[in-house]
Structures are given as C-alpha cells and as structure tokens.
Amino acid sequence: MTMPPLPTEFALIARHFRPLAGPGALGLGDDAAVLTVPAGRELVIAADALVAGVHFLPDDPPDLVARKLLRTNLSDLAAMGAAPLGYLVTVSVPKDTGDAWFAGFAAGLAADQAAFGLTLLGGDTTSTPGPVSLSLTILGTVAPGTALRRNGARPGDGVWVSGTIGDGALGLLSATRRLDDPTGALLDRYRLPRPRLALGLALHGIATAAMDVSDGLVQDLGHICRASALGAEIEAGLVPLSEAARAAGPALLETCLTGGDDYELLLAVPQAHEAALREAARATGIAVTRIGIFREGEPRVTLRALDGSLHGDGRRDHGGWSHFA
C-alpha cells in the first residue's frame, strides 16, 4: 500500500516553510524547536502582529508582506542592540488562499533570512474567515548587560534619529493614492522597512537609551521620556527628511513627525559620545542626525515648529498612531 497523501496544511508547510528551517527547528516536524542559546549570551525576544488592511494592504505582494513582517521584528532587535538568532511565524489566511501566495510569502522570508542572518524555528498555519493575520516572534542575543533600553536617557543627552523620518507614513499615502510618489521611493519605504541592525549592534556604550520609531516620532520619543523620567525638545527643522519627503511639501511635515512605519532608531546620546556615534554611523553606512535634547522636567515632548512656535504632545494631532485611540 502506498503512503496516503498528506493533508494540504502539512503539504504547504513541507513545501514552503521547511526549506526555511534552520538549526533547532527539527525540520518543523516536532511540537517545538529545541535550541541552545550561545554560551554567555542573553536571549532577546519580541513579537509583532501584522493584519491585512491595518498594517499592509490586502493586495500587497506576499513576498513584501513577509519581508515587512520579518523586518518590523528585526527593527525591535536593532533597538535593543541584539544580533538575530531565529524566528517563529503564525499565518492565518482565508481558506481559498492559493499556493502562489504561500510561495511568494516564503520567498520573501527566504530573501530576508539570508540578508539578515537568521532562520525559521517554528510556527503555525491556520485558516481564518477574516483578513490575513500574521504574527512573528523574533529571537536575538546580546552580551549580558549590553541590551539597549529606553530608561537610560539623562538630562543634556541629545535626541538622535537614524536615516530619514516620515517616508513610511507618506508611503502609505502613496499606496492609497492620496499622494503623488513619482519615484516610488515612499511606497518602497512603507512596504520594506530597513531595520538598523548594524547600527544597533554598534551602540553599546554610546547610546544611553534607544527604541525604534514605529508609531510615530513624537509618540515614540514620549515613551523614552516616560521611561527615563525626562522631557525632550525637538526641532522640526532638524528632523531628517528624504528627498521624496521634502518634495511632498511642508504641509505634510506633521504627517512625517507623527505618522508611523519609520523603523528608524531613536536614540539618547551624551555629548561626550557624539564622536563615537558618528564613527559608528560612518562604519555602518547609516546616517544619524541630532534633532533635539533631553531635559529635566515633566516626561513630555516639546516640538519647535518651523515658524518657531512650540507645541506639546498633549495635542491629539501629535499623538502618533494608536490602534485604539
């Protein structure tokens, strides 16, 4: 007698996900992965969910969806100064989702696994009567005691950001045809975050606090302020914008400062470490820009607008992206 065919769910896993499995995944054939965290390293672990129609568009190509899912999580590792180790992914899709979607999704994971140096450890594939719902748990490691935190900023530290701010938020406007994006650069930044892993790995001993900007610069800076019990002042005119964002015009500056999906690093760096920060930026090829300063005071963000006026973050329109506001 011949072996009966495997149910489709297991065939899908074997065809598309098993090739992504690495050491410890046991070929995705057991109830769990088993791995040894490298000796003398702490485990860093985070999870993010992406939902079609909320975090990506239902007709976004599945390879880009997969890469965004992996990269938003890699950005959390970057913010902690951690090196990637592996990931687990759960995928809930409508029953009529075709093999091509899974093939594209797996191809996106494969490309970024190779680019960022990690492998699949496990996960789950289920059906859903709703939109595609994805969840990814990422594992990384740090040398003991070196993880970057949000709570270490000190008065006088500069507020720094990597890369450029606002492209993701403008890219969403482009994707939904509310903004002209002739080069496609903004859409590309919305769909494909650039986790700043190399920079994050270089920041131990340089940054006193770090996080990634995912919910909007002003709101996320507020998190560092609360964790560090400090105020922060930033100047809109200092916030680094891409050429495409500048071309979109000053009316969209507020969108850039409060929109989400940047996946840049937001840092607190003492003046004495600025030379080391610039050297780390040069070595990793990732630009950094000083946009303000942390000060003693209430844990809030003050923004100096282009016209010199000051705005507090108590204003709703500076609040950033919240799922339940």
Place this chain on the structure above:
Amino acid sequence: MTMPPLPTEFALIARHFRPLAGPGALGLGDDAAVLTVPAGRELVIAADALVAGVHFLPDDPPDLVARKLLRTNLSDLAAMGAAPLGYLVTVSVPKDTGDAWFAGFAAGLAADQAAFGLTLLGGDTTSTPGPVSLSLTILGTVAPGTALRRNGARPGDGVWVSGTIGDGALGLLSATRRLDDPTGALLDRYRLPRPRLALGLALHGIATAAMDVSDGLVQDLGHICRASALGAEIEAGLVPLSEAARAAGPALLETCLTGGDDYELLLAVPQAHEAALREAARATGIAVTRIGIFREGEPRVTLRALDGSLHGDGRRDHGGWSHFA
C-alpha cells in the same frame, strides 16, 4: 503641565498585561524582553494561533479563550518533555472591543500563569477588521538531549495515550448545539484543554516518541509513523473514552478518533518501560492507556474497528482536522 494621557493602546497594555509580566519582560516597556536561559538548559519554543470562528467560538468567554490559547501551547511543551519558562502573545481584536474583554482575557492568563508556573514576556496588541486573532509563542526548557521527539518509535513499542480521547471534538458538537451534553463535561474539555506537563516531564527515558493530539488521534499518530518510518495498528475498542463520550453513543466513535482538540499525549513506549510509564502515570495522577502497537512497514495507521474490520488512514474520513483539506 500635567502628563498627557497615554493613547488607549498603551493604557490597555499597562492596565491588563503589565501585571502579568515577569522577569525579563522589562515591564513590557522596551522593544523586547531580555532573559537568561538557565545554565545547562536547552530552550524549547513553539507558537500556535487561535482564530475566533475556527478554534473557538466568537462568544466564548474571553478568560476561557485566553486559557485555551495558553494551554494549547503548554501542551506542545508537555509533548517535548519541557518545563514552562514564559510566553509572548499577540492579540488582534476589532476596534470596538471593550475593556471588559481585555480584563477577562488577562484574568484567564493570570489564572493559568499561576497554575502552570510561567510569566508574560512580551507581545503586541493591534486592531483588526476581522475576527479576534490570537498568537502565542511559548518558551520552555529541557536538560540537554532530553527533549521528547516524534522520530524515536521502534517496532514493537506500544501506542499509548494519556487521559481520554474525543472529548474535545464532542465538546465542539456540544458548543454548537449538535450534541446533548447534560453535565457540560464535553464542552468543558473543548474550551479548557489539560496540558499534560507533569507527565511529559516524567517521560524521559521511558517514551521513545511523543507528541500531543491536537488534530485528531489517527492523523497525529500518522505523524509519529512518518517521523519514525513505522506503521501503527490501534484498536478502537482500546481507546479510552470518558463517561460523557461513552454516553454520546458508538455512532460518534469515529468523531472521537479523528476529531481534534484532545491535547492528550500520544506516546511510543517499549514493553520494557511499561512499568515505569505506569509509575509515572500514578505519580502524576494522569491515566495512560495502551491502544496499539508500532510495527515495521509503510508509515500508516491501521485501525481495527469495534466489529473487527480494518481501516487504513488513507480514507478521507479518518484524516483528522486540516485547515486546508
């Protein structure tokens, strides 16, 4: 100036999830958790997703949904012989989900954290235009080399199961009012799996293969057969049924054998280890029953029905639960 109110998403996390956070979670206030896996232990890690309308009913109480989510994952640890360490959870819910739902969900997690000895490490809360979609990643540990696998069964090993089989599948019939369930025992088993952690921890050196029964006994036994390159024969008359399942009548026996949601352990145990298995069962208070034998041959399951007839698992109606069949 007073501190501006936090956006609702972060208030939800602070109110309901932060009290669940344990060592390494950093109060859920950073981009990731940082923890040290205990020295000399391997990390065991798995992820499962649950979707309303697929894995639980949309009006199931949120505390029971949370406990089912945690327990289905704990069952994977049990199947690996691992001790619980912690978990991350992502929660995607409709925008109009009220505070009471989150309070109930967190209360369920709190109850089972205490019962099973683990704490929350991190996660994500997002909105969805679809049904509630949950994903949980569980972490456990084992002594190096002691994880139970699916691939170690040998010819002549007995096929064993813990507890009773079929209550979960019949409980779903009860929940959807297709089966009378006067005591509510079946519904309770559907909503609240019993992960067999204590038994799993006692099986190193006793079981040659193990997994948990989540997709139906026959289908899951097929996974051990494929992983171990063996056939298996089981007798329907030996499969342990609860009093409630027996009361449901013999017409539902096939549902018991092929339905999902058992979360019992399925084991391969050599005859020489049967006394040790029975002692482990006695010590943990978890019943075990021998239902068949592994044999050389094609990796397939043969079922001897109550009337003595033989059935192969190539039959679709013995295939168990697959999300995409």
